[in-house]
């Protein structure tokens with residue numbers, strides 16, 4: 001399998017907080033890779049490093065087998081095919097759902113017609129067509145997360161990083177969102193799925209990377225990872241056995 | 244159809260769309276057009292000319308302030324640059340304002356780049372704060388370089404003969420009335436065109452969430468700079484036209500912080516980001532200032548105007564932060580509801 005993104009010995013500190021500590025893992029093309037770990041272990045920081053919000057202190061991020069990510073701006077990385085959503089949704093509050101997506105589609109398409117076509121297609125695909133003319137700020141939390149996905153999807157990302165796209169959802173809403181993520185992946189988009197709810201990850205993801213205090217604890221197939229005593233002890237503790 | 248054709252036709256379409264959506268605006272414009280024929284009082288006509296010019300400035304302010312929420316307090320600079328470009332080129336070489344306005348645009352854009360390029364790299368209020376001192380800096384420059392600018396006395400056209408549209412020398416006051424009306428409407432059209440162009444969409448995305456916009460590939464600093472340039476150019480043209488009516492420039496009156504505040508306030512009071520808000524704002528503030536100047540001349544050493552600005556800002560922030568023009572939407576909704584209720588009863 002082809003490596004889409006390689007992270008090698010990545011390191012990042014914030015004024016004394018060692019947020020990412022010699023982290024290494026790969027993301028393979030076409031997979032859904034879960035990145036899990038307790039709160040504050042550095043998952044969001046990892047996404048921010050890949051997407052260019054922060055620049056690493058040391059280590060390498062290699063995209064598409066050849067391109068080393070270091071100097072590129074956030075926007076350059078977005079255009080290269082690195083898409084992300086944020087842990088808390090960031091809607092364009094006073095724009096309608098359709099205008100929000102159209103704005104981004106305009107950025108990636110030469111003609112208005114093409115942009116409008118892609119926008120409408122994406123709204124349909126992510127079950128947002130019925131809310132097209134609603135102001136983004138008025139959407140329920142679940143749909144706000146889908147809107148964030150719709151916006152980033154029209155950039156035609158190769159790798160989509162979803163930062164806790166299930167947080168704050170009820171169990172039935174979670175099922176809807178999971179099926180949406182699956183649908184996105186079926187379009188051939190590689191997904192880095194950040195989460196700290198385990199059950200969702202188990203049914204959705206091909207592989208799991210477990211982080212703890214900024215470093216890699218273990219990685220592998222879901223059932224192997226969950227059987228790993230280190231993971232149970234260090235991260236899941238008693239909770240998982242009870243769940 | 245090529246890309247630009249499509250873009251242009253879209254702009255024209257959106258202008259018509261706005262006209263159709265605003266029958267009241269069309270009626271008001273007709274009233275403006277007929278006003279000089281009805282009103283014989285030259286003083287009132289002059290006040291309305293002032294309103295039109297300041298409405299144009301407010302609309303220009305709105306391109307950056309309303310679409311991108313970048314609050315500028317440097318508007319008087321661009322207005323002044325346009326005015327000086329017009330009068331200096333006329334006095335030195337007899338150049339028509341229709342030509343010198345382009346020199347004004349170039350100078351205003353250069354000035355905007357100097358302010359905008361460093362400030363827009365930073366997030367948030369830095370731009371707004373940085374703009375506060377610009378008016379003073381430019382005024383001092385105009386006063387210091389007195390060989391070409393006339394120093395603190397300013398410049399005067401003197402007596403202009405040869406009435407012509409080319410030189411903007413008119414026999415009748417109503418000619419300038421129509422010129423300012425047309426320019427104001429042109430500014431409305433430019434604003435609508437920008438709002439419905441790609442640039443307008445990107446700016447609003449940046450306004451709503453800069454982080455999200457950047458993560459999706461939008462470059463906020465570049466777009467804000469573009470909007471600032473358009474805004475500066477519009478203000479500069481307004482300045483050129485304005486000075487040909489006024490007949491002189493006085494740096495202390497024209498390049499004043501007071502003017503910058505007035506322009507921003509007109510847009511904020513009327514409605515930031517709205518198409519007709521600044522027009523309404525100008526129709527409230529300019530006549531109010533006239534009244535202040537007339538009746539409250541001696542109040543606080545002539546500071547009644549400033550007190551008025553302060554009062555208006557407080558009131559609008561407390562009562563209607565989206566601007567007075569948005570009351571029209573409220574009324575429209577109420578009327579639609581009443582209509583619906585009425586027709587329901589009828590059945």
Ligand SMILES: Nc1ncnc2c1ncn2[C@@H]1O[C@H](COP(=O)(O)OP(=O)(O)O)[C@@H](O)[C@H]1O
Pocket residue numbers: 014015017018019037038039040041042043044045046
């Ligand atoms: N901009 C920042 N400045 C300082 N500390 C930060 C910053 N971003 C993250 N951190 C710290 O880095 C650690 C990892 O945070 P984060 O990546 O948000 O964790 P997670 O997403 O896994 O919950 C935390 O200790 C957090 O306080």
Ligand SMILES: [Mg+2]
Pocket residue numbers: 043044045087164
């Ligand atoms: Mg996080």
